[in-house]
Amino acid sequence: MKIAVCVSHVPDTATKIKIANDARNIDPIGVSFILNPYDEFAIEEALKTKEKVGGEVIVLSVGPDTNKETIRKALAMGVDEGVHLKYDSYLDSFGVAKALADEIKNIGAELVFMGKQSVDYDNGIVGSLTAAMLNFSVITVCVTFDINGNEIRAEREIEGGREVVQTTLPAVITTQKGLNDPRYASLKGIMTAKKKVIAEKSITADPNRVELVTLKSPQPKNPGRIIGTDASAVPELVRLLKEEAKVI
Amino acid sequence: MSNIILVYLEQREGFIKKGSFEAVSKAIEIAPLLGAEVNALVIGDSINNSDSLKKYGLNKVTFYKNSELQNYSSSAYAKIIADAVKSVNANYLIMSNTALGKDLAPLVSVALNAGLVVDAVSLEIENGDLTITRPIYAGKALESVSITTNIKVVSLRPNVFKAIENEVPEIEISTIEVTDPDLSNRVVELKKSEGKLDVAEADIIVSGGRGLKGPEHFGLIENLAKSLNAAVGASRAVVDAGWRPHREQVGQTGKTVTPTLYIACGISGAIQHLAGMSSSKYIVAINKDKDAPIFSVADYGIAGDLFEILPVLTEEIKKVKA
Ligand SMILES: Cc1cc2nc3c(=O)[nH]c(=O)nc-3n(C[C@H](O)[C@H](O)[C@H](O)COP(=O)(O)OP(=O)(O)OC[C@H]3O[C@@H](n4cnc5c(N)ncnc54)[C@H](O)[C@@H]3O)c2cc1C
Ligand SMILES: Nc1ncnc2c1ncn2[C@@H]1O[C@H](COP(=O)(O)O)[C@@H](O)[C@H]1O
Numbered sequence: 215m216k217i218a219v220c221v222s223h224v225p226d227t228a229t230k231i232k233i234a235n236d237a238r239n240i241d242p243i244g245v246s247f248i249l250n251p252y253d254e255f256a257i258e259e260a261l262k263t264k265e266k267v268g269g270e271v272i273v274l275s276v277g278p279d280t281n282k283e284t285i286r287k288a289l290a291m292g293v294d295e296g297v298h299l300k301y302d303s304y305l306d307s308f309g310v311a312k313a314l315a316d317e318i319k320n321i322g323a324e325l326v327f328m329g330k331q332s333v334d335y336d337n338g339i340v341g342s343l344t345a346a347m348l349n350f351s352v353i354t355v356c357v358t359f360d361i362n363g364n365e366i367r368a369e370r371e372i373e374g375g376r377e378v379v380q381t382t383l384p385a386v387i388t389t390q391k392g393l394n395d396p397r398y399a400s401l402k403g404i405m406t407a408k409k410k411v412i413a414e415k416s417i418t419a420d421p422n423r424v425e426l427v428t429l430k431s432p433q434p435k436n437p438g439r440i441i442g443t444d445a446s447a448v449p450e451l452v453r454l455l456k457e458e459a460k461v462i
Numbered sequence: 463m464s465n466i467i468l469v470y471l472e473q474r475e476g477f478i479k480k481g482s483f484e485a486v487s488k489a490i491e492i493a494p495l496l497g498a499e500v501n502a503l504v505i506g507d508s509i510n511n512s513d514s515l516k517k518y519g520l521n522k523v524t525f526y527k528n529s530e531l532q533n534y535s536s537s538a539y540a541k542i543i544a545d546a547v548k549s550v551n552a553n554y555l556i557m558s559n560t561a562l563g564k565d566l567a568p569l570v571s572v573a574l575n576a577g578l579v580v581d582a583v584s585l586e587i588e589n590g591d592l593t594i595t596r597p598i599y600a601g602k603a604l605e606s607v608s609i610t611t612n613i614k615v616v617s618l619r620p621n622v623f624k625a626i627e628n629e630v631p632e633i634e635i636s637t638i639e640v641t642d643p644d645l646s647n648r649v650v651e652l653k654k655s656e657g658k659l660d661v662a663e664a665d666i667i668v669s670g671g672r673g674l675k676g677p678e679h680f681g682l683i684e685n686l687a688k689s690l691n692a693a694v695g696a697s698r699a700v701v702d703a704g705w706r707p708h709r710e711q712v713g714q715t716g717k718t719v720t721p722t723l724y725i726a727c728g729i730s731g732a733i734q735h736l737a738g739m740s741s742s743k744y745i746v747a748i749n750k751d752k753d754a755p756i757f758s759v760a761d762y763g764i765a766g767d768l769f770e771i772l773p774v775l776t777e778e779i780k781k782v783k784a
Contacts, residue, residue, distance in 0.1 A: 225599070227715065227733070228734065229734070231599045231603045276671075280672065295470055295585070309608075331715055334598065334607075334720075335492070336597065336598055342568035342569055346568060352569070353647070355561065355564075357708075366638075367650075371561065372560075373561055373657045373660040373662050374663065375654040376652075377534065377649040378650050380650045381647040386556075394688070421610070423609060424577050424608070424609055424610070425578055426605060426606075426607055427593055427608055432597070435759050435761075436528040436761075437760055438745070438747075438757070438759075438763060439763065440763040442758060445774040447764045448764070448775050449778060449779050452775070452778045455762070456782060459723070459761065461743070462668070462779065462782065
């Protein structure tokens, strides 16, 4: 079976985000990029599934040339092939999903893994959008995944518990921490990945459905008060919570 | 011609969720600015709190009913909602960005060819145009966006907008029996985490970090949480160490939370942790290091030993609550 895994290339979670003067972009100085943390679970699950049912895993990423680094990271973990869907300007989630859906159709993948969310724009929608465009089924935020022939059973996290979802192929699965322990790239994997050719394709994008108006920084919080250094401060804390903040 | 805002009301086990009433209140507030009327729909088998619909000011609700639809089915729900939007000619679909809403909203927007913005924390209307603000980079920045398509789908971050009581005299609930729902994707079982409040929904959260020294000391956190009817949260360090389950993790790769009160105990306040909780309304920090970054976002802090402070705090809260 052909299995696709889609990865995004995002600022490191430790990055301090500064808005550029144009109020439309992030100041790129000092920002380093990484493979989206949730996509590591997607790669791992794709590889595990291939080990179970056989086939081939293809990694897809939409974005500028720098996304190749992230594709390479997936190859180093053991993914068979990489496709870079090159696009240099701002694409909304629909545009990303459309590019992914077209390529998934093109390669004939029946099972697709994605992260539950990119830690840049925090949308968490590309998986479901792509599935809907392809008329695939989708299970999001999975913490367990099981495939048996055509049948899929997965548990997804919801408020206060989990729900067990059943569906059939073709399907998109979005992955949550807890699903698996992503493997490290082996030295051999890294060497092989260096030699692999990443196919590059250009995409044609529809007009964006969501337009950016401005970016801004959140209001900084007023630094608070340290009211004491031991348990003798507790009554005052409780009084403040009750009378000033009125939260208890 | 009048515009229509359709609100999707989410029920779980027959109860419409608080986040849906937050969406209703926001829809009612913005409706006059958009020259719109508010309708709502709910999908399920039975609704146990339907009297709340009137209480929150709805006067027109359509109930799509089928015994197979009490549990979520993304394939069936997405189709019903898309058809409902088309049948009333709605231009806006608003829902809450819950686990279910996150799964559902993109499916509906593709079916409607509509633009989608999720996790809104503010909606502004100027000259009839809607601008939506949402946090990005886990709250380290905010983006304001607009939707260019005719039909617009928006989901609201739970716990940010207020559900406002606004009783109306009359409510018209029409029931439509759904025949042959598409159950190709469906929930076959619900596994509840035994009576525990979820950080994503709680009004108060008490979180513990590596300062607790070991999983056996989390009783201190649980007791304080219990006295406040709060949920227990955790830093990634203690989740990675296996002291606490991942569903309790707060932060950039855990849950983003916006409770009224967040109490951080023995948590240093790394940037990834702050990203998930710094928009809480009030923050209390208990940490023995007075220079810990958590104090930079805390409203009130005690720079001392949590092992000494937490038992006293729990007793003091119990007294106030008694
Ligand atoms: C990609 C990535 C994603 C991440 N995502 C998250 C995330 O989602 N959530 C998250 O929380 N972290 C996340 N992190 C980890 C983050 O960087 C920190 O490592 C983590 O938050 C630290 O947890 P902590 O505060 O419990 O531990 P520490 O940083 O070790 O802090 C322990 C604190 O306890 C205090 N303390 C010790 N003893 C006592 C005592 N007796 N009384 C009072 N105070 C005491 C200390 O002064 C110290 O400040 C992420 C990291 C990366 C790289
Ligand atoms: N530019 C992209 N290229 C490939 N996959 C992507 C891209 N953006 C998002 N994805 C996938 O979609 C998931 C959810 O992203 P998002 O909806 O942007 O939060 C990510 O975890 C990736 O698996």
